[in-house]
Amino acid sequence: MACSATSTALLSLTPRASISPNSSLFSQTLSIPSSFNALRNSSSITHHVPRSFSSISSVPKRRSFVVRAGELPLVGNQAPDFEEEAVFDQEFTKVKLSEYIGKKYVILFFYPLDFTFVCPTEITAFSDRYEEFRKLNTEVLGVSVDSVFSHLAWIQTDRKSGGLGDLNYPLISDVTKSISKSYNVLIPDQGIALRGLFIIDKEGVIQHSTINNLAIGRSVDETLRTLQALQYVQENPDEVCPAGWKPGERSMKPDPKLSKEYFAAI
Helix, strand or coil: CHHHHHHHHHHCCCCCCCCCCCCCCEEEEEEECCCCHHHCCHHHCCEECCCCHHHHHHCCCCEEEEEEECCCCCCCCECCCCEEEEEECCEEEEEEHHHHCCCCEEEEEECCCCCCCHHHHHHHHHHHCHHHHHHCCEEEEEEECCCHHHHHHHHCCCHHHCCCCCCCCCEEECCCCHHHHHCCCEECCCCEECEEEEEECCCCEEEEEEEECCCCCCCHHHHHHHHHHHHHHHHCCCCECCCCCCCCCCCECCCCCCHHHHHHHC
């Protein structure tokens, strides 16, 4: 199949990131408050351009660090909105991200191309576990640069033949590549997206992101665990979740003295 051959050629390449010597990187100062509430409220993070590196020391009450980057980090900021065509229940529909604000959490994940190899294992794994996300008041959305016609054909292909079968969530068409660009996962010289995954809370703020290279699939278990940890700290703003935390396990107080209770118990 021509589509499969093209996909194989694209996925065999390794994406390269380059910075033009003429491009200008700007400096940002991200001021970090003493509490961890900034993780749950992006409005508490301020961005400004410092006059010099030495000016950082003139702010005694707040710890800060300088980030030299061409773009703001997505985590902690409002998720870029979009409205695009999608396939759900073998029908064409429209999906608008902002319609979930105030209602649901969103797992938004990107994959390179339809009719490829690692992609169907991820897409079907999320579909098979969809009920677990639904119980956590969370919607799952898949995105690639393919057309809705390609999505539909892949859904109508049996899993044993490398297809998807029916899915429990929409597959969005990003043929203009505008969504992939806005989430910084597009490989420009290949025109496809890296395996980016974003957890967006009910306020529309990106609270977690992970990006894998083309050959590496993602874990539904880890996505669920991270989502549960996010929901826990938002419901318990005076607590944080240590490494590998799962529901029912001990959390931690972000305080020099109170945190010792956690360390003493492990």
